[in-house]
Amino acid sequence: xxxxxxxxxxxxxxxxxxxxxxxxxxxxxxxxxxxxxxxxxxxxxxxxxxxxxxxxxxxxxxxxxxxxxxxxxxxxxxxxxxxxxxxxxxxxxxxxxxxxxxxxxxxxxxxxxxxxxxxxxxxxxxxxxxxxxxxxxxxxxxxxxxxxxxxxxxxxxxxxxxxxxxxxxxxxxxxxxxxxxxxxxxxxxxxxxxxxxxxxxxxxxxxxxxxxxxxxxxxxxxxxxxxxxxxxxxxxxxxxxxxxxxxxxxxxxxxxxxxxxxxxxxxxxxxxxxxxxxxxxxxxxxxxxxxxxxxxxxxxxxxxxxxxxxxxxxxxxxxxxxxxxxxxxxxxxxxxxxxxxxxx
Ligand code: SAH
Ligand code: SF4
Numbered sequence: 001x002x003x004x005x006x007x008x009x010x011x012x013x014x015x016x017x018x019x020x021x022x023x024x025x026x027x028x029x030x031x032x033x034x035x036x037x038x039x040x041x042x043x044x045x046x047x048x049x050x051x052x053x054x055x056x057x058x059x060x061x062x063x064x065x066x067x068x069x070x071x072x073x074x075x076x077x078x079x080x081x082x083x084x085x086x087x088x089x090x091x092x093x094x095x096x097x098x099x100x101x102x103x104x105x106x107x108x109x110x111x112x113x114x115x116x117x118x119x120x121x122x123x124x125x126x127x128x129x130x131x132x133x134x135x136x137x138x139x140x141x142x143x144x145x146x147x148x149x150x151x152x153x154x155x156x157x158x159x160x161x162x163x164x165x166x167x168x169x170x171x172x173x174x175x176x177x178x179x180x181x182x183x184x185x186x187x188x189x190x191x192x193x194x195x196x197x198x199x200x201x202x203x204x205x206x207x208x209x210x211x212x213x214x215x216x217x218x219x220x221x222x223x224x225x226x227x228x229x230x231x232x233x234x235x236x237x238x239x240x241x242x243x244x245x246x247x248x249x250x251x252x253x254x255x256x257x258x259x260x261x262x263x264x265x266x267x268x269x270x271x272x273x274x275x276x277x278x279x280x281x282x283x284x285x286x287x288x289x290x291x292x293x294x295x296x297x298x299x300x301x302x303x304x305x306x307x308x309x310x311x312x313x314x315x316x317x318x319x320x321x322x323x324x325x326x327x328x329x330x331x332x333x334x335x336x337x338x339x340x341x342x343x344x
Contacts, residue, residue, distance in 0.1 A: 002059065002060055002061040003016060003059060003060045003061070004060070004061055004062075004064050004130065004132045005030065005034060005060050005061070005062055005132075006034060006062065006063070006064060006130075006131065006132030006135050006136055006139070007064075007130050007131045007132040007171075009171055009174065009175070010027065010028070010031065010178065010180065013027040013028075013030065013031060014027040016060075017030070020052070020055055020056075020059070022052060026048065026052070028180050029045075029047065029048065030045065030048070030056075031178075031180035031181065032180050033045045034062065034139070035135075035139060035175065035180065035181045035182050036180070036182075036183070038139050038142060038143040039062065040062060040063060040143075041062065042054075042056045042057045042060075042062070063132075063136055063139075063140070064084065064085060064130060064132040064133045064136050065082040065083070065084055065090070065133055065136040065137060065140060066082060066083050066084075067080055067081070067082055067140055067141075067144070068081045068082060068083045068089065069081045070144075071330040071332070072330070073326065073327040073328075073329050073330045073332060074329055075326055075327065075329075076095075076096045076326075077093060077094065077095050077096070077326040077327030077330070077332050078093070078094045078327075078332075079091055079092075079093050079094075079327060079330050079331070079332035080092045080093070080094070080137070080140075080141060082136075082137065082140070084109070084129075084133060088109045088126055088127070089109075090106040090109055090129065090133070090137070090158070090159055091106060091158060091159060091332070091337045091338075092104060092105045092106060092137040092141060092158055093158065093326075093327060093332045093337070094141060094145075094151075095326050095327070099152075100152045100153055101145075101149060101150065101151050101152050101153070102151075102152065102153040102154070102155060103137070103138060103141060103151045103153070103154050103155070104154075104155045104156075104157050104158045105134060105137040105138065105154060105155070105156060105158050106129065106134075106137065106158035106159035106160050106337070107128075107129055107134055107156055107158070107159070107160040107161070107162040107165050107168075107169055108125060108126075108127070108128050108129055108159060108160025108161065108164065108165050109125070109126035109127050109128075109129065109159065109160070110123045110124055110125045110126045110127075110159065110160070111123075111124075111125055111159060111160045111161050111164075112124060112125035112161070112164060113161050113164070113194050113228070113229065113230050114229050114230075115194065115215075115217075115227060115228045115229075115230075116226075116227050116228070116296070116298070117217075117227060117259060117261060117290060117293075117296060117298050117335060118293075118335040119293040119294075119296070119335055119336055119337065119338050120159045120160070120335065120337050120338060122293075122295065122296070123338060125160075125164075128160075128164075128165040128168060129160070129165065129168060130168055131168045131169075131171040131172045131175070134168060134169065134172035135172050135175055135176070135181075135182075138151060138154060138176065138182060139182075142182075151184075152188060153184075153188045153189070153190070154176060154184055154188065154189050154190075155189075155190045155191075155192065155213075156169065156173075156189075156190070156191045156192060156210070157190070157192040157213070157334070158337055159337045159338075161193065161194050161196070162191050162192070162193060163191070163193045163194075163196040163199035163200065163203070164196065164199075166199050166202065169191070169208075170206065170208050173189060173191070173208055173209060173210050174208070174209065176189055176209075177189065177209040186209035186210060186211070187211065187252070189209065189210040189211065190210060190211045190212070190213050190255065191203070191208075191210045191211070191212060191213065192213040192214070192215060192255075192257060193212070193213070193214055193215065194215050194228060194230050195214055195215065195216075195230065195231070195234050195239040195242075196230070196234065197234045197238055197239060197242050200212070200214075200239075200242050200243075200246075201242065204246055204247060211252065211254075211255070212243075212246065212254050212255070213254070213255035213256070213257055213286070214239065214243060214254060214255070214256055214257065215228075215256075215257045215258075215259070216236070216239075216256045216257065216258055216274070217257070217258055217259045217265065218231075218236070218258075218265045218270075219265070219270045219271075219273035219274040219277060220236070220270075220273065221235050221236040221237065223264065223265050223270075224236050227261075227264070227265070236277070240277060240278075240281070243281050243283070244280060244281050248282055252282070253282045253283050253284050253319075254281060254282065254283045254284075255283065255284055255285075255286055256278065256283055256284070256285050256286070257285075257286045257288060257323075258274065258285060258286065258287050258288065259288045259289075259290055259334075259335070260287055260288065260289045260290060260300070260301050260305070260306055260309060261290045261298045261299070261300075261301070262290070262298070262299040262300060262301040262302075262305070263299070263301075264298065266301045266305050266306075266309060268308065268309075268312060270309070271308075271309045271312035271313055272312055272316070274313065275312065275313055275316030275317075275318060278318065283318070284318065284319040284320070284321065285313055285318050285319070285320040285321070286320075286321050286322075286323045287306060287309060287310055287313075287320060287321070287322045287323065288323045288325070288334055289301060289303075289306050289322070289323075289325065290335075291325055291328060291333045291334055291335050291336050293335060293336055306322060307322075310322055
């Protein structure tokens with residue numbers, strides 16, 4: 001069995017290197033090659049002895065995802081399709097903004113949460129991604145971009161529910177922020193969850209270096225559970241109580257995401273109620289007008305409804321941003337990612 005090096009933590013890499021009978025510091029040297037230099041072969045690791053490189057080539061492998069296609073949207077968004085070693089496919093989306101280059105990555109092949117408005121959810125879960133597969137989306141795209149275009153932000157909002165794949169996501173986020181890893185700062189990584197309470201608590205307790213976004217999508221438990229089956233297990237009130245107890249660093253806020261669906265959760269009363277239930281939580285709200293997806297009957301509300309909803313929340317004192325849907329023409333927008341599950 002070849003060891004996929006990008007699945008290893010720093011400690012595991014040290015143990016692996018020790019197992020080869022080499023000096024411990026070689027582990028960090030190799031990690032720098034993997035994540036800073038973004039090496040694709042052991043031959044590139046020129047400060048390692050030839051003999052060690054040959055040993056690594058015999059026992060380990062570097063990459064776990066292969067870029068298949070890149071689609072470019074009229075608005076500059078790019079969607080990358082990756083094929084995994086087992087034939088499954090996942091998608092990552094690169095979103096350029098004025099001074100930011102945000103990469104939206106996947107954490108699972110598909111998703112088991114079954115939210116009724118989401119295409120990823122419609123296909124169910126094929127499997128979790130490994131830490132290497134999560135990280136490689138960033139490494140491969142960063143290499144493709146070259147030195148002049150640096151990825152500035154990373155959001156775990158692609159395919160999958162990140163907290164349903166907790167350990168691998170934790171490990172990948174750790175390496176994103178590590179000095180031998182990708183060197184992104186904690187404030188530039190955002191993890192979006194459907195509201196898995198035990199894992200949210202673990203995230204705080206274990207100080208996983210990322211910011212938190214929570215998909216609310218409704219202002220009442222009744223509507224929320226009709227849209228998101230997980231709300232039966234982790235009700236709206238309990239999710240909000242968990243957020244209220246979240247020890248936020250100074251000046252940081254939780255982001256609440258709210259997909260606006262015509263006639264379902266977009267009334268003035270919904271907006272006012274949302275303002276009430278968020279009281280006391282340092283937060284901002286991202287409104288995402290629904291991206292319509294084939295086979296799903298929900299509709300996007302007209303723009304004036306979206307603006308009115310925003311105004312009510314702003315008047316109630318919440319920073320409220322309408323998330324422009326980028327990349328809709330190439331099906332790269334929220335809820336439109338599907339990839340291809342092997343065998344389906
Ligand atoms: N599973 C995580 C992260 C991936 S989904 C989560 O649900 O938070 C990222 C965001 O896309 C979520 O806020 C989700 O509510 C939103 N989304 C899903 N389907 C959508 C659609 N069809 N249109 C707009 N946003 C959608
Ligand atoms: Fe999964 Fe998020 Fe889609 Fe819900 S919205 S099905 S949690 S990817």
